[in-house]
Amino acid sequence: MRNRDAHPARTAWLVIAGLLAVMLLLAGCGGSDDSSGGGGEELAKLGEGEGQVSLISWAGYVEPEWSKPFEQKTGCKVNNKVAGTSDEMVQLMRSGQYDGVSASGNASARLVEGGDVDPVNVSLVPNYKTIFSDLKNQPYNTFDGKPYGIPHGRGANLLMWNSDDVTPAPTSWDVMLDPKKAAKYKGRISAYDDPIYIADAAVYLKAHQPDLGIENPYELNEEQFEAAVNLLKEQRPLVGEYWSEATKQIAAFANGDSEVGTTWQYQYFALQEEGKPVAASPASQGFLPKEGATGWSDTWMISSQAKHPNCMYMWMDWIVSPKVNAEVAEFFGEAPAQSKACEQTADKQFCSKYHAENPGFWKRVYYWETPLADCGDGSGDCKDYNDWVQAWTSIKG
Amino acid sequence: MATEATAERRSAGHRLADLFHGRPRLQVGALLAGPVGWLVIGYLGSLLVLLIAAFWTVDPLSGELVHSLSFENFETLFEEPVYRSIVGRTVLIAALVTLTDAVLAFPIAFYMAKLASRRGKAILIVAILVPLWSSYLVKVLSWRTMLGNGGVIDWALEPFGLHGPGFGQTAVWLVMSYLWLPYMILPIYAGLERIPDSLISASEDLGASPFTTFRRVILPLAFPAVVAGSIFTFALTLGDYITPRLVSNDQFIGNVIFNNISNNLPLASALALVPIVVMVAYLLVARRLGAFEHL
Numbered sequence A: 001m002r003n004r005d006a007h008p009a010r011t012a013w014l015v016i017a018g019l020l021a022v023m024l025l026l027a028g029c030g031g032s033d034d035s036s037g038g039g040g041e042e043l044a045k046l047g048e049g050e051g052q053v054s055l056i057s058w059a060g061y062v063e064p065e066w067s068k069p070f071e072q073k074t075g076c077k078v079n080n081k082v083a084g085t086s087d088e089m090v091q092l093m094r095s096g097q098y099d100g101v102s103a104s105g106n107a108s109a110r111l112v113e114g115g116d117v118d119p120v121n122v123s124l125v126p127n128y129k130t131i132f133s134d135l136k137n138q139p140y141n142t143f144d145g146k147p148y149g150i151p152h153g154r155g156a157n158l159l160m161w162n163s164d165d166v167t168p169a170p171t172s173w174d175v176m177l178d179p180k181k182a183a184k185y186k187g188r189i190s191a192y193d194d195p196i197y198i199a200d201a202a203v204y205l206k207a208h209q210p211d212l213g214i215e216n217p218y219e220l221n222e223e224q225f226e227a228a229v230n231l232l233k234e235q236r237p238l239v240g241e242y243w244s245e246a247t248k249q250i251a252a253f254a255n256g257d258s259e260v261g262t263t264w265q266y267q268y269f270a271l272q273e274e275g276k277p278v279a280a281s282p283a284s285q286g287f288l289p290k291e292g293a294t295g296w297s298d299t300w301m302i303s304s305q306a307k308h309p310n311c312m313y314m315w316m317d318w319i320v321s322p323k324v325n326a327e328v329a330e331f332f333g334e335a336p337a338q339s340k341a342c343e344q345t346a347d348k349q350f351c352s353k354y355h356a357e358n359p360g361f362w363k364r365v366y367y368w369e370t371p372l373a374d375c376g377d378g379s380g381d382c383k384d385y386n387d388w389v390q391a392w393t394s395i396k397g
Numbered sequence B: 001m002a003t004e005a006t007a008e009r010r011s012a013g014h015r016l017a018d019l020f021h022g023r024p025r026l027q028v029g030a031l032l033a034g035p036v037g038w039l040v041i042g043y044l045g046s047l048l049v050l051l052i053a054a055f056w057t058v059d060p061l062s063g064e065l066v067h068s069l070s071f072e073n074f075e076t077l078f079e080e081p082v083y084r085s086i087v088g089r090t091v092l093i094a095a096l097v098t099l100t101d102a103v104l105a106f107p108i109a110f111y112m113a114k115l116a117s118r119r120g121k122a123i124l125i126v127a128i129l130v131p132l133w134s135s136y137l138v139k140v141l142s143w144r145t146m147l148g149n150g151g152v153i154d155w156a157l158e159p160f161g162l163h164g165p166g167f168g169q170t171a172v173w174l175v176m177s178y179l180w181l182p183y184m185i186l187p188i189y190a191g192l193e194r195i196p197d198s199l200i201s202a203s204e205d206l207g208a209s210p211f212t213t214f215r216r217v218i219l220p221l222a223f224p225a226v227v228a229g230s231i232f233t234f235a236l237t238l239g240d241y242i243t244p245r246l247v248s249n250d251q252f253i254g255n256v257i258f259n260n261i262s263n264n265l266p267l268a269s270a271l272a273l274v275p276i277v278v279m280v281a282y283l284l285v286a287r288r289l290g291a292f293e294h295l
Helices: A008-028 A064-074 A086-094 A105-113 A126-130 A179-185 A195-208 A222-238 A246-254 A265-273 A309-319 A322-332 A339-343 A385-396 B002-020 B024-053 B072-079 B081-115 B118-133 B136-147 B152-160 B169-193 B197-205 B210-239 B242-247 B253-260 B265-288
Strands: A052-057 A077-082 A100-103 A150-156 A158-162 A189-192 A239-243 A260-263 A278-280 A293-303 A365-367
Touching (some): A052 A086, A064 A077, A064 A309, A086 A100, A100 A105, A100 A309, A105 A293, A150 A309, A189 A195, A189 A246, A222 A239, A246 A260, A265 A278, A322 A339, A385 B081, A385 B253, B024 B265, B072 B081, B118 B169, B136 B169, B169 B242, B197 B210, B242 B253, B253 B265
Parallel strands (some): A052 A077, A052 A100, A189 A239, A189 A260, A293 A365
Antiparallel strands (some): A150 A293
16 A cells, blocks of 8 residues: 555645645635524415424424314314424424424513514414413514514523532522532532523622612623623532433432522422422512522414425414413423413413413513623614523633 | 336436446445535534634623624733632643543443443443433532532541531542543443453463563553543543532533633633633543553
């Protein structure tokens, strides 16, 4: 071999140089095929169903218990794709292969900006009328005054702790965010592994450092953002584990690796069912630590490239119909969006337990939103989601 | 009639055979067109597209790609100290894992190649291969249980008044060393197997001590095999992101790529260039050390 080709290294370098040259050339000549339209046309009139509908949803949002009856009633076969994160949902929607998505607030603005979803003609969704009014016309589901989706349900992120070891029961996020108090639980703090967790620090600072002037924890200017990021950098050495899979956090609390952390209803219920000594802020504290909490309010949105728009409209009406919305809410452990769902829940106390009818409770819950540069008022001083992602990388180090 | 048709069909086959007859280049070309096309388009082509994306940017508002040449991502990588420490950490762990595996693998491979009976050899090979057949995730999650609070490691160390390493970089090092060990043993075993026993006997006959034989005869001949194994362990560690995610809070190159892939693909692509550059540098050093001279 070596005799025939005297300079293998030189050949290799030539190939690499050639590849690099092609790369730079292609990168430069890519051109801009800007396809973002932003705000297409809403459907004017509901027609015949197209026979099927393709959905992207959170786990537990599309289950046979209510999707099978939908198929029987409308003749629209449901193809469901479960996504794990908001980023994944955005990615899937951009493929143009789906009719709709159950988007959280940290995906919805990106979908609207990217022209991936259309406004919704709510007159074609009869059940929209009786949806709780504090869920309508919100910044994460309404853009330029037009509704871009149908609210599905909402919940708050919880503060959970090991009731054997964490006493007295904490009433504030300071147990994980105040460096002095949190030091007591060094290595046993469990934090959410996502850039959106920076908002949790902002909620805390909003209450504890009012001179920063934080109003919306997702609209942070340079100074506020830096304060939140620094707080999380101080928290970093105390964190035992950052979790992004629910099962990972359940295991960590079950064996004592984690003792205090931020969580979802799902993990809290699962641990209680296993008989583990866990607790979360009780009713006497309004179920929230005194600063309030971040949370989610999800919206069914329709793709601007939907191939089955009629079936999608039928689905959006179905999922917020009183009985179905009650089923979903109880299955998932969140407050329903449909006011009439409260009469249909199996547990008659469900709506009051989850504060579905109590707008005051939700004033202290900051639903996930996509951080945008325009601060919601067009001033452009705020940190956008890319900054959040980069900051999250530097917080974790 | 029927015979005529067969004759015609046969002649078509014959014509094809005639076409290839005496044209070795055409024969090889036809044989390789499929696999090489797959390699070039499927592997190198997609890699190229990924790397091209490193020179694009993302529109902050809509999150859509801006297809124009820019070095912004590389500036970010060089200017933000956090990326330097992530790259440093990843390369350090990859080097430690490689070293650990080489030290563990050599005696096992040597025993398999030179000392074990045929039966013993077969048993050892199966013992090394079986863990490779089980799921990667199951293995990492088992380690997670073992390393966790009150896990097997804590329990075993307790009588000595010690505590397990818990989750962190030590855990990543342990788990990775465990995961990639077979990839080190097998190449070294193959390399040692190729060393004729007569060379070792000759060295002994000439009065060399066992240590000298090892140092002057076995190691130089087996070195290319060690390097071949180290390429696996090093590259696999550089690229893994699931192990660090499950047994530590530390970020490795793969984690940052994963975190950026859906909202900032260009930055993720730029980061993906880092392991490639590191591997090229590694191979150049290996070549300097003479690892490829005996291939």
